[in-house]
Amino acid sequence: MSEEFKVEIVNPEKSFLTKDDVSEVVVPAFEGEMGILKDHISIISFLKPGIIKILSKSGDENYYVEDGIVEFKNNNLSILTSTIFNLADMDKSKQQYLLKQAEEEANKTDINDQSKYLADQKVEVLKTLN
């Protein structure tokens, strides 16, 4: 029996990515990173800013996301997100730009704790990329 399952990433504009030979996906779930293998129990969770790692036969891929929801059911993993970038396509200037934006957001004083936390997360993740 194969150890592969299907993953689908959609953003509001289009279906971003579909792959059906995935062996493992690591998502930055809100309460910590979560690895998903085949036959995982059905789960719904949401994401914090971080890196999605997709490990598959045809090669590994890394994506940077800022938010989203994951749903895993019947060996189908759906990730809904509004902001996603493939790390392979992301150059330094883009990273710097996002980092700058995130830092600006994190330095705002009039935001609530949760958005502050999310902004801090963004900064942290983007810094590790550089």
Add this chain to the structure above:
Amino acid sequence: MASLDDLKKRITSVKSTQKITKAMKMVAAAKLRRAQESAEKGRPYSEKMNNVILNLSNGISDKENAPKLLSGTGQEKTHLCVVMTSDRGLCGGFNSNIIKKAKSYFAKILDEGKELKIITVGSKGNDQLKRVYGDKIIENISFKESKNANYFDADKVGKMVIEKFEASEFDVCTIFYNQFKNVITQIPQAQQIIPLNNEGEESSSEESYEFEPDEDEILSNLLPKNISTQIFKAMLENSASEQGSRMSAMDNATRNAGEMVDKLTIEYNRSRQAAITKELIEIISGAESL
């Protein structure tokens, strides 16, 4: 009867109008293809989002303490209506259909003695509504600068709606837009987004999920996103409808102009012939009298 010169002028002017409408039709057709494509591409996201929320709200045990965005504020006193129209005219009945739908809804609400607040998206809707409901319009948004509907804009509207909801400015929120069916048919829609109306829809699976963190927290995170998603969906449908509507309107206009040119040409030829005949008669009768 108009003189030959006048007729000639009219024919040229109708012809140039026809040229314009023809060009607009072709532009609309090209844009329609793109808008339709993005409307179709956007569907999986909103469908999936809907599904997840359906699963979540079915799984929620404590209905009393469910997030307000889902269950409502418990009263229906103030209604917020988001009327989504286009920024440009010359698109047939597109805007008037939405406005008509919205107006009948407004009348119903006001009849029931409830309070009404309106947000208009797109300048055409604002133009038409401000005459009658000017004092009810609390916000007017227009995305003239953005070429295509994008999620960023929808998110702005969504955030504004949620902000107002949290400030208890309204209890029920409904969005008005045109659903794109095909090029000639667009159906004006009134969709209630707050509180979320899921009744009658059955979840596709009976399977239970594991939630991390718990349902409430996911829901309260998800629902605001869903608002933006629904608005975005409406924007996509709207832009496809707008182009479709414009295309068929311009097609009609082109055809009508063609008919008019034909009619005028016949009239022109007739009066020219009449003038010639008249001259001939004059010459002949002049020659006979000699």
